[in-house]
Amino acid sequence: MSNIVFYTNPMSRGQTIRWMLEEVGEPYETHILDYAEKMKAPDYLAINPMGKVPAIVHEGKVVTECAAICAYLADAFPAAGLAPRPHERADYYRWMFFAAGPVEASVTNRAAGFTVEPGRERMFGYGTYDLTMDVLEGAVSGRDYICGTRFTAADIYVGSQIDWGLMFGSMPDRPAFATYVERLRQRPAYQRAKQIDNALIAKMQPPAG
Incomplete structure (x- = not known):
């Protein structure tokens, strides 16, 4: 079972994080959110008050902003070899x-x-x-x-x-x-x-x- 939850819309900067997750190679659960309703719904605003995607939840911790998510995942999964030496x-x-x-x-x-x-x-x-x-x-x-x-x-x-x-x-x-x-x-x-x-x-x- 995945311990990475990925919130995205395919027509968004979430494409960057999809690529990052595929490079990491760990299983992840995807939630597709529409712009008009789901991104502004209370349950998602509790995750990202900005009401935008992408976001991830890993082991109960929320990470937003593409650069931060990339850096976080590289550190969280060192076996993928994506973090800097x-x-x-x-x-x-x-x-x-x-x-x-x-x-x-x-x-x-x-x-x-x-x-x-x-x-x-x-x-x-x-x-x-x-x-x-x-x-x-x-x-x-x-x-x-x-x-x-x-x-x-x-x-x-x-x-x-x-x-x-x-x-x-x-x-x-x-x-x-x-x-x-x-x-x-x-x-x-x-x-x-x-x-x-x-x-x-x-x-x-x-x-x-």
């Missing part, structure tokens, strides 16, 4: 939380039509969208993975951001991004996770005609 910690934490902070903020602000006015860059943790994309490009250039030659949970989180960004046009289609993401898309756990979520999305679509 001592010499990898600097790159692991730096780039995972760079993606959770500056990348997430710059991309979502831009998608919402908000741009930083010249001279006010210091008010925002990412400065400008273009600067953030340049720095992110540098992080994935000249190496196979975020920490060098070994795949870790940081690649799941950073890679999901870039994968999503290229798919929906919210990030520039740069060769370094495409090369990095294509490497990640070959992973069996990535492919399993996408197959599961794509099947769920297909079931949620209204019948044709």
Whole structure:
């Protein structure tokens, strides 16, 4: 019986955590929540008062926020080999939380039509969208993975951001991004996770005609 409960919607950032869970390889129980009702229902708000997914419950403890869930699961299940080794910690934490902070903020602000006015860059943790994309490009250039030659949970989180960004046009289609993401898309756990979520999305679509 699983001791991981996963709350998600296949059309959400829950796809990142689905991939992480498939990489971990432990059994998990999935609860699919719709945006209109179940995410705002009292029983789920008791788990995540933000009323959003994803969230996990592991051994009675709630973890929310994608980067935190990835880091938590990597530590909770060390046999999966997704946590950083001592010499990898600097790159692991730096780039995972760079993606959770500056990348997430710059991309979502831009998608919402908000741009930083010249001279006010210091008010925002990412400065400008273009600067953030340049720095992110540098992080994935000249190496196979975020920490060098070994795949870790940081690649799941950073890679999901870039994968999503290229798919929906919210990030520039740069060769370094495409090369990095294509490497990640070959992973069996990535492919399993996408197959599961794509099947769920297909079931949620209204019948044709």
